[in-house]
Amino acid sequence: MIATLPWPDIDTVLLDMDGTLLDLHFDNHFWLELLPQRYAELHGISRAMAELELAPLFNEHVGKLTWYCLDYWTRELNLPIREMKREIAELIALRPSADEFLSALRQADKRVVLITNAHRDSLSLKLEKIELAPWFDRLISSHDYGYPKEAAQFWYALRQDLAFDPSRTLFIDDSLPILRSARHFGVAHLLAVREPDSRRAPKDTEEFVAVDDYRELIASLHGNQA
DSSP: OGGGOOGGGOOEEEEOSBTTTBOTHHHHHIIIIIHHHHHHHHHTOOHHHHHHHHHHHHHHHTTSGGGGOHHHHHHHHTSOHHHHHHHTGGGOOBOTTHHHHHHHHHHTTOEEEEEEOSOHHHHHHHHHHSOOGGGOSEEEEGGGTTSOTTSHHHHHHHHHHHOOOGGGEEEEOSOHHHHHHHHHHTOOEEEEESOSSTTSOOOOOTTSOEESOHHHHHHHHHHHHO
16 A cells, blocks of 8 residues: 555655654663663662552653653653663664655655654754754754644644645654544545564554555655656
8 A cells, every 4th residue: 555655646744753763662761661760769669669650640641742841751750851861872773764765755856844742852862863854854843833743733833834735745653643633634645653663563553554664665656756
């Protein structure tokens, strides 16, 4: 199904960052391993108890802008979140062939925009490690608008900012709730990511067609140009 993407009908390509272009292993390791361990050390409790204490707090904020806000978690947990992320920055890595896909989009003269829920400081750290910026026309954090990508308000703010046509737009993201939000807004072409974290099993992308390998998209794009 990916091979049949109607590239002549796609002017704008919106791309998520974490789990879509970058391996989600960095973020999963931070939130599921490093942060609970440091929280346990700070409070003198076991790792298991730390996870029990953090779980309801995390669940309360999933899908909200605060979930992605480094300032919020620094205050809430009394931990140096930015510095902790930098400690494990060597884990930041591209997903296979992501850079080749970005290059192919450029060659095809598509407008390419990064839209991420990542806080600007997280985005800056990742751009230090992986040279993504040159491939994009714009780099947008949902914090710029005050709404996460899960919220309808994000998409209205994005359209006002970018003046893009949802019917002529492709959006790729590893989050199913975010893809559903984009679909509800009217984005016509949507792809999920089958394996956002290279250290974890592939995920069920449910009703969404998924990218298994960016080389499939590159081939379909080149085929369209042939």
